[in-house]
Amino acid sequence: KQEVTQIPAALSVPEGENLVLNCSFTDSAIYNLQWFRQDPGKGLTSLLLIQSSQREQTSGRLNASLDKSSGRSTLYIAASQPGDSATYLCALGRNQGGKLIFGQGTELSVKP
Amino acid sequence: DAGVIQSPRHEVTEMGQEVTLRCKPISGHNSLFWYRQTMMRGLELLIYFNNNVPIDDSGMPEDRFSAKMPNASFSTLKIQPSEPRDSAVYFCASSHWTSGSTGELFFGEGSRLTVL
Numbered sequence: 001k002q003e004v005t006q007i008p009a010a011l012s013v014p015e016g017e018n019l020v021l022n023c024s025f026t027d028s029a030i031y032n033l034q035w036f037r038q039d040p041g042k043g044l045t046s047l048l049l050i051q052s053s054q055r056e057q058t059s060g061r062l063n064a065s066l067d068k069s070s071g072r073s074t075l076y077i078a079a080s081q082p083g084d085s086a087t088y089l090c091a092l093g094r095n096q097g098g099k100l101i102f103g104q105g106t107e108l109s110v111k112p
Numbered sequence: 113d114a115g116v117i118q119s120p121r122h123e124v125t126e127m128g129q130e131v132t133l134r135c136k137p138i139s140g141h142n143s144l145f146w147y148r149q150t151m152m153r154g155l156e157l158l159i160y161f162n163n164n165v166p167i168d169d170s171g172m173p174e175d176r177f178s179a180k181m182p183n184a185s186f187s188t189l190k191i192q193p194s195e196p197r198d199s200a201v202y203f204c205a206s207s208h209w210t211s212g213s214t215g216e217l218f219f220g221e222g223s224r225l226t227v228l
Contacts, residue, residue: 032215043116043203043219089155093215099168100145100217102155 004092006103013080014111021075021106023090028068032093034100035064035075037086044089048075080110116220118204124226130192133223136185137206145217146179146189147203155203161187162209194227201225 003026013019023033032051036044048057048064050073056065063076073090087107091100117136125131137144145160159169161181169179176195181187191198201222209215 034217036219043221044205046216046218049216091217099157099160101157104154 004090004101004103006088006090006106008106009104010107010109012109012111015080015082017080017110018076018078019080019108021077021088021090021108023073023075023103025071025073025092025101028071030068030092030094033064033066033073034091034093035062035073036089036091038089038105039086047088077108080108082110082112084108085110116204116206116218118202118220118223120223121221122224122226124228125194126228127195128193129227130190131194131198131225131227133189133202133204133225135187135189135204135220137187137204138218139185141206141208141218142184143207143209143215144181144187145205145207146187147205147219148200149203149222150200158189158202191225194225196227199225199227 005024007022030052034049035047037047038044048059050057050064050066061078066073087105089102089105091102093100119134143162146158147155148158149155158171159179160167164181177191179189201224203219203222205217205219207215207217
């Protein structure tokens with residue numbers, strides 16, 4: 001059974017710091033991996049999607065990597081800002097049908 | 113496109129009442145997902161449809177829950193009778209899924225259900 005783990009559950013950093021969020025999974029047979037952001041009381045917003053054949057994707061200050069052999073993905077946030085404060089979730093797409101398996105998320109707080 | 117649209121945004125009801133949540137996926141998307149989010153259990157997939165056909169309903173907690181997708185632009189999730197433990201935020205999401213697509217998932221704003 002595929003399991004997705006995100007550690008730490010919560011992270012607090014000062015503004016301007018570069019940071020890395022971790023996502024690990026147990027089964028390397030994945031179709032894609034997606035990182036989401038969720039603000040309190042809101043839905044999930046897709047940040048980056050990495051296909052199984054790719055190793056990383058970049059969007060602005062965000063960079064996501066994928067290492068299937070080690071069962072890990074990381075989300076790198078450069079020069080963090082208070083507006084980056086949110087919960088970040090990773091989700092794995094299985095080979096069949098588009099079903100995603102979510103981690104529990106990392107709650108990020110960026111202090112001014 | 114307006115994105116995935118869910119209604120109602122908030123619902124407060126009494127135990128035993130029927131609850132119907134509605135979802136309009138993004139036009140052109142052929143896969144639709146219903147998720148439930150609670151503090152204790154995080155995001156749980158309840159059911160998903162591909163081309164209006166239910167593919168996997170193994171996450172539906174019990175027979176009190178049912179979901180339909182009568183056409184490509186509308187889906188409902190019904191709880192009858194509702195119980196306090198059903199209180200959660202219910203999300204609908206959609207994607208365009210083919211063997212050659214990215215499968216990126218887009219979420220609605222959610223329906224917050226409180227059962228008293």
